[in-house]
Every structure is written in C-alpha cells, then in structure tokens.
Amino acid sequence: MQPSDTLPVQIKATRKGFTLIPDRDTPFAEILTYLERRLKESREFFQRSTVALDARNRAFGTDEILQIHRVLKDHGGASLAEVRLEEDLSFWLDTRNGGSPLDSKVSKSKQQDNAPLIVKHTCRSGMQIVAPSDCLILGDVNPGAEVLAMGDIIVFGNLRGVAHAGAGGNRSAKIWALSIEPNQIRIADLVAVPPRGNKPTPKRFEIAEIQNNLIEVITI
C-alpha cells in the first residue's frame, strides 16, 4: 500500500458524498487508471453517490474532466456533481488547445468577466441560462431548456434542449456534451436541427462546431 500522499488520487468520504483529490504530479492517464481500478474494486460502494473533483491543485482539461465523469459513471455508478476550482475559474478551460495551463491562467486572469458560468444542476424545461463567457453545466440540459453563451458550452450530461454557443457571433465557439441530441443547436449565426431518428449512444463525448459553414457534430 502506498502512503496516501503519493496515491494518484485520494478519495475522501464527505457528508454529501466523495471528494477526489488528485496528485498534482501524477500523469493524467495514471490517475484515470487508478480511479477506474478503485471503482471496480468497490462497485456497490459508490453506487448513486455524488462526487466532487478538487481541481485546485491540478489543472484539468475539459476532455479530462469528461473522462473522469465517464469513469465514475461507468465503473462506479456515481455522478460527478461538482468541480472545485480556484477563485479564477477560467484557466483550465483553455488547456485543450495544448497551451500550458499556467500560461493561460496568467493571460486570462486579467479579464475578470471571462470566468465561465457554472451551473451545478440539471437544466429543466422552461429554464433559460445566459452566460457572458463560457458556460459549464454539471447535469443534463433537458428538452425545453435553453442555454445561451457568448463562448463555449460544455455539458457534463446529455444535451437535449436548445444550446446557442458563440451567441455574440463567435464562429469558433464549440458545444461539448456527453451526448448531443438537442431540440436545436446554434453556433454564432448558424442554426442546426438534428436529423430525425435514433442514433447509437456515443462512447465518450461529442463536440458541435462549425466546419465549412455548417454545424457538424463529431463523436470522439
């Protein structure tokens, strides 16, 4: 047994569920493998619990958080309900383009109003969410709900309502979700309505972005 301060991830029980505290120097792949193993070893234990990810020590990319979400759900039956971040929330959202998290943290923190809006619950029919920058939703966006963001929209759940990214006209904005089966998606000035009929459930997550003047949904 390794001493707890060098475990890839510490799993702490709290009053409301569990908190994951990842080691700051362990590579992401190792964290994920370790987490998966722990979940498999104690399947029933995590069933239906809510989990918080403490990301204050270590920056995570959006795709990495999505992977953690998946592993928790698939191997533990648990749901990621909260991502704890530092005061300035913007830095980790930008790491997916390969830039070092710390660099983007410095450049971003000058613009305070760029912090993403974090919604910690399911967006239900009749709700409208408007975000001045990126919007991060820890839950589903149900049919009849509407999310509008000047920047990207990231959904740790199923997107089934209306999502409008880059609402100010930014055509490079993207929509990320574990599954995209919306009423309608919009990016900047383009609108897409999903094709009729069922599609197979995706393995990991999906991204909607503009390609050749058309909104395309890509499954990763």
Place this chain on the structure above:
Amino acid sequence: MAGKTIVVTSGKGGVGKTTTVANIGTVLAKKKHSVVMLDADIGLRNLDVVMGLENRIVYNLVDIIEGKCRKEQAMLRDRKLNNLFIIPAAQTREKDAVQPEQMKELCRQLAEEFDFVIIDCPAGIERGFKNAVAGAEIAIVVTTPEVSAIRDADRVIGLLEASLLKDIHLIVNRLNYRMVKKGDMMSTEDIVNLLSVPLLGVVPESEDVVISTNRGVPLVHDRGSKAGIAFQRIAARLNGESIPFDNGYGDGFLERFKRLFRG
C-alpha cells in the same frame, strides 16, 4: 411529531393526480394512519367525486380559509374508513380566493393532527399550483409516458426545486407495456433518466381506473386490479416500507440497471 405533508402535482392536466391522491390516501388509511386529503383544485373540484362523497359537501377549503367554518366542519369522513377525511375544494370560487401563506398555515395545523396530509394540486403552474405546493414538504410528480406530459413534469420539478421543495418523487401512470415493447412508448427507464428524480412506482393503463372513478370507490379496495396493486406498492413505499421494484409488477427496470453494473 408532525405528520407528513405531500403534494401530488404534474403540470399537465388529466394525467392522474386526483386518482393518485384518492388511492394512496386510502391505502395509508387502511394501514391505520390518520389521513386527510385536501382538494386544492379550486373551481374544478373532483376529489370528492372520485371518493364518492360529492353529495355530502356543506363547507369547503375556501370557507375554512375565510373563517366561515371551523376546519372540522368542512372535513368529510370516508364512507368505509373512519380515519380518512377529505376537505373539498370550492366549486364556485376563483383560485385567488386563497393565498399561499394561508395554505401553508392550514397544512401546518392539519399536520399536527394527522399522520398524512395529501394535497391534490390543480394542473398548470400558476396561482393554484403555488397555493397547493406552499404547505408541502414532499412532492409526488405524476406523469404519463407522453412527451408533452414529461416536458411539463420536468418544468414542475424545476419550479419545485427552485422553491426549495427538494424531496421529489416520480410516478409514471398509464404505462402500456405492449406499446413500450414495440418501441411506440417511452419506457420508464427513459423517463426516470430524463427527469432524474427517484421513482416511487409505475401504474399500468387500465380500464379498472375508469370504472372505479365512475363508481366513486378508490381502486385499491378492489383486490384483483393490477393498477390497484401498483398504488398499494406506491403507498407502501411512501410509508417507508421497502418494496423492491419487481418485473412481475412491471416496475422492475431498476433490477436490470443493477445487473448491468455488476457486469
């Protein structure tokens, strides 16, 4: 200790709220609890009809709130169970005759005397809805497996959560297994997945419900009815009994979930 106050609500009309109130109220009373059912559907009362008590009404909910009678005077005792009561709604008044604060106070008083206070909510999300949920600490959301009913249920759940009523349970009513199997109807699994609130039970589509409504005798008095058994199981879960979800009763989808997880 104060009793439990439960509102049965839905958003969309005609999905089975009144049927649910009448049946779970009756089962809980049969289990020797004292129960009062409150018809908050002012202007469109019908809980009294379902309970077969229509012709006994003298006073109603609005009369209590306006001080025209004591609450005991407005309570009608059930024809079979002497620990089951209903307070009828006013047929001739507008919904704004009542304020949410007044409902809250009435429910508080009733909860001191009764083990269960069950409130029949009107359809919609306006004033009548706000009145009905004001005094409740537990909500049961009823939906049918139709897209429009589910969408309204979702809306109502959002409003309940926003009003800090977080103890929310789901009943899927009028499920037709044959249609689900053929893929023509949304399954309970899909509905629970979308609404993400815990399931209290599933009630099959059944002619028995219509017959019992017309006779003014709650279904749960009839032993053979499948829908009646479903309501008995629902009320037992509400009573804190652990009733497993079971495929034999059609609510067994959770078992399948578990099997999936065990691999």
